[in-house]
Amino acid sequence: MTIEISKEARQQAVASIERYFLENMEEKIGNITAGALLVFFLEELGPLVYNRAVADVQERLQSRIMEIDIEVHEDEFPYWRKYDQRQKRK
Template identity: 80%
Template sequence: MTIEIAKEARQQAIASIERYFNENMEEKIGNIAAGALLGFFLEEVGPIVYNKAVADVQERLQSRISEVDLEVHEDEFQYWRKFERQKKGR
């Protein structure tokens, strides 16, 4: 699965790669090469990040699902108890 990013995000990522090379590497990188490098990382490393994010979401959802019974629990057979409380209050 290829990870696609929005055109604007892609442009910003390419500009960031170019800046990184300009500031940290001895060799400069052009726009086309930066775009190719971005494509490589999206295809090669992107799935690792994507899969980790999916696993994190699954874990979080599983945690929430396990708490649903506590959040929406209703006590059973409460009809007569309300009358018993009224009698005690008199």
């Protein structure tokens, strides 16, 4: 699965990579090199991050599903309990 990003996000990512190299590696890299590095990161590391995100979402959904019976539970046969409570008040 190829991870696609918008043109605007790509431009921001390339600019960020260029700045990172300039500030941390004390080396200027060009737009094309930064773009190639971005493609490498997306292809090589993108699936790792994506899969971790999917696993996190699955875990979160599983915990929500486990709680659904608590959230939507209705007592069965409630009529007589209500009836008995009314009788006690009289």
